[in-house]
Amino acid sequence: MEPIMAIVVGLLYAAAIYMMLRRSIVKLVIGLMLISNAANLLIFTSAGMTRGGPPLIPEGAVLPEGVIADPLPQALILTAIVIAFGVLAFAVVLIHRAYNILRTDNLDQMKDTDT
């Protein structure tokens, strides 16, 4: 499972970087969405994937039996998803406002503050 996930994560990063390098601000935001999801999947993969081992302790026991999945990465990913959702909601509103004010979606025409 890990090799497939590694390839998926790599593809997501590549797609995200490609989208961020495009001129359109909409594609830029799509790139940001992809890269945050790629990071989440990376946490999921690198923390180790365990099938069929829910982190539960049987009734009466003190320790769980056998190999169990680590629940912490899932909590991290959940937190990161929520944060990314909030931030991206802001980014979407920002590009909408930016488009309304600047009347362009081309990043090449947003250089007034650079000179």
Place this chain on the structure above:
Amino acid sequence: MSLEVALPIIIPLMTGTLCVMLWRYNVIQRVLSLLGSLALLGVSIWLLISVIDQGHVVMYMGNWVAPFGITLVADMLSAIMVVLTGMMAVAIAIFSLSSASPSHERFGYYPLMHLLLAGVAGSFLTGDIFNLYVWFEVMLIASFALLILGGERAQMEGAVKYVTLNLLSSAIFLSAIGLLYGITGTLNMADIAVKLGAAENTGMVDVIAVMFMVAFGIKAAAFPLFFWLPASYHTGPVAVSALFAGLLTKVGVYALFRVFTLIFNQNVDFTHELLLWMAALTMLTGVLGAAAQFEFRRILSFHIVSQIGYMILGLALFTPLAIIGGVFYIMHHIIVKTNLFLISGITHRLLGCYDLKKLGGIYKARPFLSILFLIPALSLAGIPPLSGFFAKFIIIRSGVEASAWVVTGIALLVGLLTLYSMIKIWSEVFWKKLPKGQDDTALTAGKTPSSLVILYIPVVLLALCTLYIGLNGQPIYDLAEFSARQLLNPQAYIDAVLGGGS
């Protein structure tokens, strides 16, 4: 229970929440904001005193003993940074009394400001790497909203760059945390340091170290990904620019100091050599960028970049004296840079623009303001006996002692070029005659209106701090030395955090 570690986070959050509840009452929000900032300064001094007493102050959230719960840790560096946060909060709160326009206040200026302060204080105090990410995001989302208050054309352009680069940095940071968790299986920074000391896969550790370097380097506006800063900082309301200039990039520098002294100290030859060249190029590009500019706040923004280089240089040399220099530099820089931005706000109030070519004649009309500008400006350039001289002197001396000749030479040259930029501002804004056709009614009005006097208060206070550090630097040097001792002895930090519950 060490309540003083949690209070610098709780107080701004509470102040911000109260400001949201009183959304419609601008005057009450202003007063609340000032009171909240004063309270923040108060508890941060309390924290500093207990850190001087105990060395490390640790608090386990919900009493989950490390490494399982989230731990708040204050060592000397954190405490110094939190005190500076409190000082800047007070200065900005006073300045905002007069500078914040009602349209900004209507869209949540004060709640956002305090949310930002909570994020900054949280980043300084957390002992958990994922929690650090969360505080970074808290700080970022507040700064995004503050930056675009007003919704002008330049602000939109600046914000697109600011948001993109900072989100990219967050994604890299998050990925690095994921990989680090894969190796160590823990998030507590002290525990990570212990586990990495025993890790076998050192190649992977180096990769993760570089990812952290890139992520924090973007936040700190270090070379090569610094360009979001001069593209965005000069677009926001001036009090916001001043707060960002003082605090936000320094959070990135703080994170670099924390991570590259505590966690990634196994392969110093590789990581700190990289940091060294990053520092040198940051100094150089920043100061050369500033030389080409003719907009007051843009020049100052580029100088933030070049000064960040000095701080990273202190970390990169990694000798006790260099770390002292780095910490000293951070203290000096936060005060001076915020002050310069505030002064640019006053000149804007007087003459209505930031363009050097359209400004002028301030020395003749307002000599007191001109002297107030000279104190931080000459301090930034490193003229004795002001604070910047001692900060630069310590760093350059440590560079000479470490025989890092090229980097030391660059640091000296950059000091000279900084002086050039400051002289440029002085001669254009203060010394030369006001160009014809400029409205000078606010400038030459005989009596100073009270709204202007309020703007002067924080500038005078910060200038006095600069003078104090310059004329009586020993106590400040002692604090920096204390923190350098702690930073170079991570075992004490680890023992304090993992040493069990209180």
